[in-house]
Structure formats: C-alpha cells, structure tokens
Amino acid sequence: MHSSRYVYLYTLTLTTVVAVILAFLATSLKPLHEKNEALFKKKDILTAIDAEFAALKDEQVEEKFAAMKQYILDAEGNATEGEADKVDMKKEEKKAEEDRKYPLYVYNDGGKSLYVISVRGNGLWDKIWGSIALKEDFRTIAGVTFDHVGETPGLGAEIKDNSDFKKQFIGDKIYNDATDQYLVVKKGGQTDANKDYEVDAISGATVTCDGVTDMIEGGTDPYFAYFNSLNK
Amino acid sequence: MADTAVQEKDIAVKEPLFGKKERAIITDPLNDNNPITVQVLGICSALAVTTLVVPSLVMAVAVVFVCAFANLIISLLRNSMPKQVRMIVQLVVIAFLVTVVELVLKAFSFTVYKQLSVFIGLIITNCIVMGRLEAFAMANKPWRSFLDGLGNGLGYGGILIIVATLREVFGKGTFAGWKLIGGTPDYLINTADAGWGQMLFGWYANNGLMVLPAAAMFVIGILIWIQRSWNPKLVDIS
Numbered sequence: 001m002h003s004s005r006y007v008y009l010y011t012l013t014l015t016t017v018v019a020v021i022l023a024f025l026a027t028s029l030k031p032l033h034e035k036n037e038a039l040f041k042k043k044d045i046l047t048a049i050d051a052e053f054a055a056l057k058d059e060q061v062e063e064k065f066a067a068m069k070q071y072i073l074d075a076e077g078n079a080t081e082g083e084a085d086k087v088d089m090k091k092e093e094k095k096a097e098e099d100r101k102y103p104l105y106v107y108n109d110g111g112k113s114l115y116v117i118s119v120r121g122n123g124l125w126d127k128i129w130g131s132i133a134l135k136e137d138f139r140t141i142a143g144v145t146f147d148h149v150g151e152t153p154g155l156g157a158e159i160k161d162n163s164d165f166k167k168q169f170i171g172d173k174i175y176n177d178a179t180d181q182y183l184v185v186k187k188g189g190q191t192d193a194n195k196d197y198e199v200d201a202i203s204g205a206t207v208t209c210d211g212v213t214d215m216i217e218g219g220t221d222p223y224f225a226y227f228n229s230l231n232k
Numbered sequence: 233m234a235d236t237a238v239q240e241k242d243i244a245v246k247e248p249l250f251g252k253k254e255r256a257i258i259t260d261p262l263n264d265n266n267p268i269t270v271q272v273l274g275i276c277s278a279l280a281v282t283t284l285v286v287p288s289l290v291m292a293v294a295v296v297f298v299c300a301f302a303n304l305i306i307s308l309l310r311n312s313m314p315k316q317v318r319m320i321v322q323l324v325v326i327a328f329l330v331t332v333v334e335l336v337l338k339a340f341s342f343t344v345y346k347q348l349s350v351f352i353g354l355i356i357t358n359c360i361v362m363g364r365l366e367a368f369a370m371a372n373k374p375w376r377s378f379l380d381g382l383g384n385g386l387g388y389g390g391i392l393i394i395v396a397t398l399r400e401v402f403g404k405g406t407f408a409g410w411k412l413i414g415g416t417p418d419y420l421i422n423t424a425d426a427g428w429g430q431m432l433f434g435w436y437a438n439n440g441l442m443v444l445p446a447a448a449m450f451v452i453g454i455l456i457w458i459q460r461s462w463n464p465k466l467v468d469i470s
Contacts, residue, residue, distance in 0.1 A: 022328065026335055
C-alpha cells in the first residue's frame with residue numbers, strides 16, 4: 001500500500017500533466033474549430049434553400065454565401081444591411097425581447113428572391129433551432145433545416161436527420177392570413193382541410209415537434225413586421 | 233478472455249518484437265477472442281454508429297488509437313500506480329485520449345465529428361478499453377500491452393465495418409457513399425433502367441429495417457452464429 005501523501009501527489013501530477021496537454025491542444029486547434037463551425041453554419045443556411053446544397057464543396061459554400069444579401073433585423077422589424085452570420089442566436093436569446101437582433105438572408109435564385117429566416121426554441125431536452133427559406137410571397141416555404149443540442153436519436157433528433165419530415169414543409173404556408181394562425185406540426189397527422197398549414201408530427205417526439213411549432217409561432221414576428229413593410 | 237491475460241512471470245527474459253506470442257496477442261482478438269462477437273463488449277456503440285461505412289471506419293480508427301495508447305500508458309504506469317486509485321487513473325488516461333481524438337476530429341473532419349457526435353465521447357465508457365486495461369495492461373509489459381490494445385481495437389473495428397457494410401449496402405444501396413443500386417441513373421445498377429437493370433433488378437428495394445439500430449443487433453447475432461459454427465474453438469462443450 002502506498003501512503004496517502006503519495007496517492008495525492010500522484011493524482012495531482014497526473015491530472016496536471018493531462019490538463020496542460022489538453023489545454024495546449026485545445027488552444028492550438030481553436031482557429032480550425034471556429035473556421036469549421038462558421039462553415040457548417042453557412043452550409044446549414046444554404047441547405048434550407050435547397051437540400052442539394054449539402055453536397056457543395058467548402059469554396060462553393062463560401063461563394064454562394066457571399067452572394068447572398070444579409071440583413072440584421074431589430075425587434076420591430078427594421079432592417080439594416082450587415083453581417084447576419086455574426087448574429088449569434090444563442091446570445092440574442094438571453095437579451096430582453098426588444099433588444100434582440102435577428103439575421104435575415106436573401107438568396108437570389110435566378111431573379112427570384114428567397115428569404116431565409118432563423119428561429120430558435122426549446123425541444124424536449126435542450127435547445128432546438130432552424131432556418132426556414134420563404135418564397136417572395138413571404139408565406140410559401142421553399143425549404144427548412146433544423147438542428148438541436150441533444151434530442152433523442154431516432155425520435156426528436158429526426159427533425160434534423162429525417163429528410164422526409166423536412167420535405168413536408170416544402171410548399172406549405174408558414175402563416176394563414178385567413179385564420180391568423182401559424183404553421184402547426186400536428187400530432188396525429190395533418191388534416192385535409194388545413195393541409196397547407198399543417199405538417200405531420202414524428203411519432204414519439206411530441207414535445208420536440210411542439211417545440212418546432214412554438215418556435216415558428218414565437219420567433220418570427222420581427223420578420224413578418226419587416227415583410228409587411230416591404231409589401232406596402 | 234483468460235488466455236490473453238498472461239502473468240508477467242511466465243514471460244521469458246528476452247522478448248522478441250514480433251515473436252509467436254506477440255503475433256498471437258494481435259490475432260487472437262480478431263477471431264478467437266473478438267471483443268464484440270466473443271467477449272460481447274462495446275455492443276452499444278456497435279449498434280449505434282454502424283448505419284454508414286465512413287463513420288464506422290472513423291470510429292474504428294478512434295477506438296484502435298484509444299485502446300492501444302491507453303494500454304501502453306497504463307502499462308508504463310502500472311508499477312508506480314497506487315492501487316487505491318487504480319480505476320480513477322485508468323479513467324483519466326482514457327478520457328484524456330478520447331478528448332484528444334475529439335479535438336483532432338473536430339479540427340480535421342468536421343462532418344464526421346458531427347455525425348458521430350456523442351459516440352466519440354462514449355468511447356470513454358466503451359467496456360473494451362477499460363476491460364483490456366484491467367485484464368491485460370495492469371499485468372503486462374508496455375509493448376505487449378500496446379499490441380493487445382491494437383488487436384482488440386482492430387477486432388472491434390473489423391466487426392464494425394462488416395456490420396456497417398451490410399447495413400449501408402442493403403439499407404441505402406450505397407457503399408461508403410458510392411451509389412451501387414437504386415432507382416435513378418446515377419446508381420451503378422439502375423433498377424428503373426428500361427434495359428437489363430429493370431429486367432434483372434426491377435424487384436429490388438432497399439430494406440428500411442437495415443437503417444435502424446435493431447438491424448445491427450440481428451446482423452451481429454448472425455455474425456456470432458456464423459463464427460461459432462465455423463470456429464471449433466468457440467463451440468461450447470458443456
């Protein structure tokens with residue numbers, strides 16, 4: 001048996017050595033990590049426009065992304081041109097509602113504009129977020145992407161992984177002007193009467209799907225305020 | 233497991249780099265003592281990551297790396313290590329190596345990092361790694377421990393890739409992203425092609441079950457069955 005003093009010293013030395021090596025590695029690789037994350041975010045926004053963009057090479061992503069017009073919206077929906085990808089939704093969420101900034105990307109698809117908005121909300125275990133591409137009528141959805149921190153694989157995580165789930169949104173309307181309601185991810189399946197404004201929920205992932213409904217309803221007001229001002 | 237856990241005193245003074253014993257240490261876990269099909273360790277990650285070949289390959293490389301170097305480091309530390317904190321020290325070493333893998337992957341292969349997500353972190357809890365540390369590295373010299381880690385990592389990785397290949401080919405019609413069989417012209421065998429493709433393979437459809445984790449369990453079960461009926465050493469006499 002070793003003495004307690006030896007045990008303490010041994011563990012202390014071991015953990016210090018390990019900590020120093022890891023800290024060094026983490027700091028030296030940080031620029032690469034940040035570059036990868038920024039690129040991933042750009043690609044994610046582009047795949048909301050067209051799922052095929054997921055196969056793009058890094059340079060093509062940068063090129064397409066740079067070609068988009070970027071705006072930063074305030075809570076009232078006033079837009080200023082600026083680097084929207086620098087807006088961190090995670091940080092914005094912690095601010096008071098009237099101080100929040102919202103990113104908006106406008107993609108030129110052969111003369112027609114596509115508006116990509118960002119939403120963020122709560123899933124079952126942690127945060128979920130997504131990008132929604134809208135056509136020029138500001139109602140019809142051209143495509144969506146979702147992501148999450150830690151939804152259950154195979155259930156809640158399907159909002160990100162299941163392309164059939166995401167395909168359902170395409171062609172639907174995000175907002176029903178007649179009934180004043182937002183698009184709903186509906187448990188039990190969409191109804192025929194409302195099929196343009198409803199999407200089938202994923203079985204076993206009710207809370208995550210309700211989270212998607214809520215983030216569309218709760219996080220899009222500034223965008224619609226801006227779109228309405230464009231329509232006038 | 234007992235046959236690889238050789239006590240130190242049994243080993244001759246002069247050890248060759250790749251003697252008979254050393255070769256056995258590496259090849260044993262590939263077949264007779266395979267971590268997945270015989271020791272039945274590391275099943276959780278084997279079910280979860282094997283939908284596609286490429287992430288499985290990365291996972292296999294990561295486990296080989298962690299297993300080999302954890303064995304090496306623990307074997308080097310084994311005489312100075314206070315026995316009271318043995319397990320904690322092993323865990324620190326494993327966690328350290330896994331974090332290194334995670335940081336490196338995140339920097340150089342971000343898409344795979346995203347695909348594997350939590351499973352990289354879960355290598356820490358992969359029973360193969362700690363199992364080999366306890367059963368082998370604590371009682372053997374560094375070089376042999378390193379080989380044992382290498383062998384077990386490869387044994388695990390080999391099964392992972394076999395399972396992933398079967399699941400990807402039959403579940404998605406692709407192999408490591410190459411399109412093999414499907415209903416559009418960019419596949420090697422186009423089942424919708426009016427010519428021979430339609431005639432010979434018109435009936436073919438991807439098996440949706442293969443994409444789900446349950447299929448991995450069936451595939452591993454069948455692999456165990458095949459291996460046991462083909463390898464006489466694994467036949468249970470009792």
